[in-house]
Amino acid sequence: MRKTVDEYLASGPGFAEGEVIERIESFRRRRPRLRDEFVTMAHGAGGKASATLVDAVFLEAFRNPYLEALGDGAVVTLPGGDRVAMSTDSFVVQPLRFPGGSIGRLAVHGTANDLAMTGAVPAWMAAAFVLEEGFPIADLHEIVADMADAATAAGIQIVTGDTKVVPRGAADGMFVTIAGTGIVPAGRRFGPQGVCPGDRLLLSGSIGDHGTAVMLARGDLGIDADIRSDTAAVSPLVELLLAAAPSTRWLRDPTRGGVGTACNELARACGHGVLLREDRIPVRPQVGGVCEMLGIDPLYVANEGKFIAVVAPEESAAGLAALRSHPLGADAVEIGEIVAEPAATVVMRTTLGGTRIVDTLVGDPLPRIC
Template sequence: MSGTVSEYLSSGPTFAEGEVIDRIEAFRRRRPRLRDEIVTLAHGAGGKSSAALVDAVFVEAFRNPLLESLGDGAVVTLPSGERLAMSTDSFVVQPLRFPGGSIGHLAVHGTVNDLAMAGAVPSWVSAAFVLEEGFPIAELKEIVADMAAAAAAAGVQIITGDTKVVPKGAADGLFITTAGIGVVPAGRELSAAAVRPGDKVLLSGTMGDHGMAVMLARGDLAIEADIRSDTAAVSPLVEALMAAAPSTRWMRDPTRGGVGTVCNELAQASGLGVVLDEQRLPVRPVVNGACEMLGIDPLYVANEGKFLAVVAPDEAEAGLTALRSQPLGDGAAEIGTVVAEPEATVVLRTGFGGTRIVDMLVGDPLPRIC
């Protein structure tokens, strides 16, 4: 289907037509606006509050065409005609170690994955450390070793950096900031502007693994479950997808704010609608169970080793097969379709045949997970 959400959902019960229109119009009016006078944890959650802060403070101050695309990285064209992607990120996760990884792994994976989402092959990374007075040198060496191992596995070099030490109490142990540069292959163009009605939305694996792994590792929820972070470099998956589906339109990794927020970013950037199928959303049973106990929707829980891709409908099957052929993509699924209307809106078709609007993340149910 490539028309409207009503056509796409016509095979099952839904809202009355008038109710659908009223709900969509009310949703469109709820655009993120900065109303806060102080910074809160919600401003770092990747949802509505983050979008409002970025738009009202940073985009307003630094406005330029590259920044205004609001991607996880920027693609610049050199005088030679070659194109480079650049991205930067900071990591403040607590605890510093969790099942499946550490802040060191995240610091590399987060940046190289953002470069891959821009279509680039990651090549070089910088790293800056803010250390709190009293931080154990032995633990610092272990985290740096994790970074070195992650960089080697991702095929990148850490080529420059910086270190600052602040008095005890001025930081929570260790913060890391990384930036990365990658080369975009000739002819590769990824943009929300390229997305078309009828395109398919692929997810490279299960939702919510990283966010729940970090939450349970904090040990204050009295929940025991075998959940490990999925933190990993996704470049091999991206290259497999691009080889099988060369007309891939757009990609984004669902970190803070999860799949639900990233789909909203896609809808707003493209001006199109996204219809997700609840029964196709891949979630490990143990992750889903933990989310249910905490009252959290897995749609809003972060991953650090998965990505969303919008592909042409005639390449969706080949793209999905390519993802599933890789160890990191064995849980890949086609989870939705792009539609012409309702514009800039995400709708979920539930397992009961009804529908609901999927908004951007509101608040911060999972603080400091990356």
């Protein structure tokens, strides 16, 4: 019979389960090695293969303290003492339009949310387009209009950009890359180093909507369901949370790889364990049904309008109330807590009362969803 996390913690060394946990922790402390000779789709999926590629190629070449944090963006201090956040993201989603959004809206929202996760207020963006020869100008107008609407609604100006055209077949319609900059208010600092055992994890809403909506929009599965992407700019929601829970430790938007991957990134970065409670994680019935049909765990499905926050235990109730006061956070819940052991590991307490390890996937079962 499987033990609960509390029993793991009480059992001490000598139990088989504890030995397994220790081996997993030891394995995760090893530096990843890139053994592949060629880039694969898994390298862009946000899982273990992505992390290995980033560590072995990009981090090795560009290593510096800002980059080593491997956050959603970097916060830099200017000579005058002001702090700004920078982030960049490329968008290759297919199809270009899907229920609830488009590549244009997604590009603005995704970059704005990465900035918001650093504590910044998004302000300016640069947009670069790679267009395939033959792409309809009317479609381009519509997508750019979506970007403009999303930026205006979020209080962001698109201040510079670039456009390149490649021959037919060299790109899948269009790709978009956004670089964003935001202002970090004075005194606002958080990161994994401030996370402590006992802290609570808040989730701003239901999971899996975006990845499932895009997957169904491709029309390859023959499944009909009313599922819309949750793509949205979450900065207003973040500001409400930080006002109510000023001791917030850490923020992350669970995009590629979903909540499962984001929690593993947190566990590795802070060195503590993350205990999730399965019965508290909200999944819309239709999303859960589609994922069950396809054998996909919604915990690993991408979201584009949600975020996870680690808050002090005494601020959890106030933080939840603040999130629920906004339409984007109406379904916000506390989904777990930080524990001392098992270190750097994510554990799920299941609805049946048992426990299971929540690991990072090698790749992503739903490629090109952002």
